[in-house]
Amino acid sequence: MxxxxxxxxxxxxxxxxxxxxxxxxxxxSVEKTRFHMINKETGNRLKQQMVDAETGDIVESDQKGRGYELKKGEYVEVEKEELEAxxxxxxxxxxxxxxxxxxxxxxxxxxxxxxxxxxxxxxxxxxxxxxxxxxxxxxxxxxxxxxxxxxxxxxxxxxxxxxxxxxxxxxxELRDEGDYFDDIKSPKISKDMIELASHILDTKAAHFDPSKFKDEYENALKALVRRKASGKPVKAVGRAEKPDNVINLMDALKASLKGGSAGKRRAHTAAPRRAPARRAAKKANRSAARTRKAG
Structure with missing residues (x-):
């Protein structure tokens, strides 16, 4: 090497x-999977070129320079030798x-x-x-x-x-955290909930071991490229449905403490979605009740 x-x-x-x-x-980042822009008709790689923003003309290498924008559309040119000075x-x-x-x-x-x-x-x-x-x-x-x-x-x-x-x-170069955190509400959380969450943290205690980091997206990209290169079809995978908000936080914490997978299942089903037909039926019942009350 x-x-x-x-x-x-x-x-x-x-x-x-x-x-x-x-x-x-x-x-x-050498090991990262990278893609190039290609011409889909010829399979050839595409090449980018610098173009004058006003005239649309292609600018050759010897015409390129550095400029600092003083105001909109007005630049002061700075030579390489001046920067080195x-x-x-x-x-x-x-x-x-x-x-x-x-x-x-x-x-x-x-x-x-x-x-x-x-x-x-x-x-x-x-x-x-x-x-x-x-x-x-x-x-x-x-x-x-x-x-x-x-x-x-x-x-x-x-x-x-x-x-x-x-x-x-x-x-x-750092953004002010206040611009992002100031609007976060401060709800009153019970001591029992904090203790339960602390127990969950304890069950997941570990040592920092970067050898266990797995780049699942990178692995999936490599598998995709291998399948395409071998002529095998690539099936689109459906997106996982986002879970609804958990209604009872204490129940979710308790379930999480009992077991990670069980906790996930219960959290996901804590607020089941109602079928459209059921929602329509309930809406109709409410309308009928209001009509009877009005009469």
Whole structure:
């Protein structure tokens, strides 16, 4: 297997101690099933082209540029060389600014993970010193790094023999939870219900084991492609009917505690749907009763 290509190379710096390092993406989407747009008549793959929004003309590669929209339809062009001239130290250096307790980092800020490894033999000692000092303190280093022409804050912590760095989002990138949570009602829930729910949580207690994660949709896509490629028919699967709202929450909690499958069945049937004929009959009876009362 060919060695992966480094995503970034530079120096990791802690005060006056520094060492050359390389970054490698810790995640990949290579195994994901992907589809291409094709011409259904010829079976050939389609190619996208850039088109001028006003003239409709196709724009060639040497005519493409970057522009920032000042106001609707008015752009200021920024050259590649001008962007490269915006030099900051973190272009080539991961400069550690501070160390913070791990549990103080809000998980909403976590973005993309990277493996950080020594780049060559020269800086291995310095790399090990920084890594092991962090292990002893049980803290996460916060530093700055430039990736894809953007400066990011990166949280660095030990992982085995190396380090793992996770880029963090800036506060302006996060939406305010109040915009979504403020309208949630606060109903009065009995202590018994909370205790029952807590018991259900206890019965489902486990340890984090990502090896048990199964991407059912990805597996279904692969099966679909295999069937199509072998010329076998693909049958459409009917959508599962959505369960009605559970009328008695306490009954649903008790049923869930007795057994997961039984709980699901009872929850699904707690509010059975009435047949259209039955609804029509009840409506007719109500109308007749109102007529008798009026008379």
């Amino acid at each position: 060919a060695s992966p290509r480094a995503y970034w190379k530079g120096s990791l710096k802690l005060s006056l101690v520094s060492c050359p390092v390389a970054l490698y993406p810790a995640s990949t 915006v030099q900051i130290e973190s272009n080539h250096t991961i400069d550690i600014d501070s160390f913070v307790p791990r549990d103080e980092i809000d998980k909403r800020y976590l973005d993309h993970p990277y493996y950080i490894v020594p780049d060559g033999k020269a800086g291995i000692d310095a790399f090990a010193v920084i890594r092991d000092a962090m292990k002893d303190k049980d803290r996460v280093a916060l530093a700055r790094i430039v990736l894809t022409s953007r400066e990011h804050v990166i949280a660095i912590e030990p992982l085995g023999k190396g380090l793992v760095g996770t880029t963090l989002r800036y506060p302006y």
